[in-house]
Amino acid sequence: MIKDIFNAAFGYSPEAEGFTPGRVNLIGEHTDYNGGYVLPTALQLGLTIAIKPRDDQKVRIVSKGYDGRSEALLDAPPTDHWSDYARGAILYAGKTGLLAGGADIAVSSTLPEGAGLSSSAAITVGILKLARDLSGSEMDDVTISQIARRIENEFIGMPCGIMDQMAVAIASPGQALFLDTDALTYDLVDLPEDHHMAVVHSGKYRLLNEGRYKERKEECDVVKSALGRNDICQISQKELDGLSNLDEVFQRRARHCMTEHRRTIGAATAVLENDLPELGRLMIESHNSMRDDFEITLPAIDQLVEDAIKFGALGARMTGGGFGGCIVACVEKTRLDQWKTELLSKHQDAFYVC
Numbered sequence: 524m525i526k527d528i529f530n531a532a533f534g535y536s537p538e539a540e541g542f543t544p545g546r547v548n549l550i551g552e553h554t555d556y557n558g559g560y561v562l563p564t565a566l567q568l569g570l571t572i573a574i575k576p577r578d579d580q581k582v583r584i585v586s587k588g589y590d591g592r593s594e595a596l597l598d599a600p601p602t603d604h605w606s607d608y609a610r611g612a613i614l615y616a617g618k619t620g621l622l623a624g625g626a627d628i629a630v631s632s633t634l635p636e637g638a639g640l641s642s643s644a645a646i647t648v649g650i651l652k653l654a655r656d657l658s659g660s661e662m663d664d665v666t667i668s669q670i671a672r673r674i675e676n677e678f679i680g681m682p683c684g685i686m687d688q689m690a691v692a693i694a695s696p697g698q699a700l701f702l703d704t705d706a707l708t709y710d711l712v713d714l715p716e717d718h719h720m721a722v723v724h725s726g727k728y729r730l731l732n733e734g735r736y737k738e739r740k741e742e743c744d745v746v747k748s749a750l751g752r753n754d755i756c757q758i759s760q761k762e763l764d765g766l767s768n769l770d771e772v773f774q775r776r777a778r779h780c781m782t783e784h785r786r787t788i789g790a791a792t793a794v795l796e797n798d799l800p801e802l803g804r805l806m807i808e809s810h811n812s813m814r815d816d817f818e819i820t821l822p823a824i825d826q827l828v829e830d831a832i833k834f835g836a837l838g839a840r841m842t843g844g845g846f847g848g849c850i851v852a853c854v855e856k857t858r859l860d861q862w863k864t865e866l867l868s869k870h871q872d873a874f875y876v877c
């Protein structure tokens with residue numbers, strides 16, 4: 524129980540506690556900073572956080588399974604420590620009027636960290652929502668998501684888009700968030716009940732802030748300045764053809780954004796119409812585009828996706844920023860157990876997440 528963890532660490536009870544889910548993106552990868560759509564869904568797994576505000580400038584954090592207790596002043600810079608995200612959240616809660624001083628925080632998680640399932644967004648959004656409740660503020664979830672994104676962009680130095688924060692702040696398990704990342708408007712779409720969006724970790728780990736995510740973002744910046752606009756996802760075939768004076772690598776990056784955006788709209792429509800074969804087909808195309816045009820997959824993950832389909836998934840793809848982490852596969856519930864057994868017996872490093 525999170526209350527007990529909090530009590531054991533700080534010697535008194537928390538003032539508020541809450542659960543925030545992780546998320547998996549069904550389709551729409553690297554579109555969220557290029558003016559496109561994404562289609563994430565919330566997971567059953569997530570983070571439980573307990574908090575008690577302090578009236579000094581101290582932030583103390585414990586997290587089950589993480590070493591020691593972090594203790595720092597509110598305005599200290601990040602130190603490349605696991606507690607940076609949580610402390611960033613308290614700092615930005617203060618900057619945006621949700622908290623007046625520091626805080627004591629306890630965290631307990633069922634989400635594998637750094638797996639591309641947005642433990643980072645769950646922690647920042649979770650803390651900001653608790654601070655909102657305690658302050659009596661009526662700040663909406665979109666604003667909470669925007670502040671959570673600023674924590675990653677400005678405090679951590681991770682140039683992520685808005686998808687993760689919006690997904691964990693707004694979606695519930697069993698629903699996908701069809702999100703226009705430009706206008707920040709969205710629809711919640713119910714997922715089919717007879718199929719499961721299975722998440723399998725490849726066993727390959729990556730650090731998102733290790734640089735290759737940034738590299739893709741910078742490549743997109745080159746495309747943006749050539750186009751004279753930021754919404755690469757929205758360009759037409761003619762505009763894509765007009766990039767022929769750029770190096771071929773940049774043209775492929777642009778093509779991924781353009782086609783992935785259209786696939787995401789197609790996938791949301793397929794879910795609405797309960798056309799699961801079409802959803803599966805688009806997931807497979809998405810993976811191929813990430814492999815060939817955006818070049819963010821790994822051979823071991825390509826193989827995992829190929830086998831997921833061979834063993835009966837309607838569609839499968841790598842999910843998340845790339846270079847490791849999880850795949851997501853659309854599998855009929857009656858076939859799930861057998862599918863899992865066959866896939867995992869062939870891929871010894873992989874493990875089933877949820």
Ligand code: ADP
Nearest residue numbers: 586605608630632636637638639640641642643
């Ligand atoms: P993810 O794909 O899970 O979002 P990130 O690399 O973006 O991976 O974020 C992981 C970071 O989030 C961790 O390094 C840590 O700072 C923070 N974090 C995640 N889970 C926890 C937790 N249970 N307790 C404390 N911090 C956490």
Ligand code: MG
Nearest residue numbers: 641642643644
């Ligand atoms: Mg993250």
